[in-house]
Amino acid sequence: MSNIVHLSDKKQKNKPVDISFDDYTDNLSKGFVKNLSNKQKKELISKIKAILKSRNVAFRSTPPSDWKEKSRTFAIFFPEKKVVFTLGVVNKLKIEDGWINHKISDTEDAVLSVGKIINLIEDSQHG
Incomplete structure (x- = not known):
């Protein structure tokens, strides 16, 4: 009689990964962004x-x-304020020194994103 080994007999335990919460959410975000067409x-x-x-x-x-x-990238530039808003991970774009990069959330609708953009632009005028 031959020994038959079932997959259930050789369970591999998932070892806990030591990762910070910020890194974890960053990795999840990158994975989600990559899935957007x-x-x-x-x-x-x-x-x-x-x-x-x-x-x-x-x-x-x-x-x-x-x-x-x-x-052309998935970005919107405001040269007077030296602010750029990027959608997701923009690998091709190197942000110049002195510029501030803000991320546009790909999970929000356009109107909400515009509201946040306008608020950040106005805050940069007064701040």
């Missing part, structure tokens, strides 16, 4: 830009010329 990102950023235009908020879709970057 480029089409979904493009739609969200387009909606945000359309709302900003309708409210007469000046912004750029591309990095300023002194950045020496030409690529």
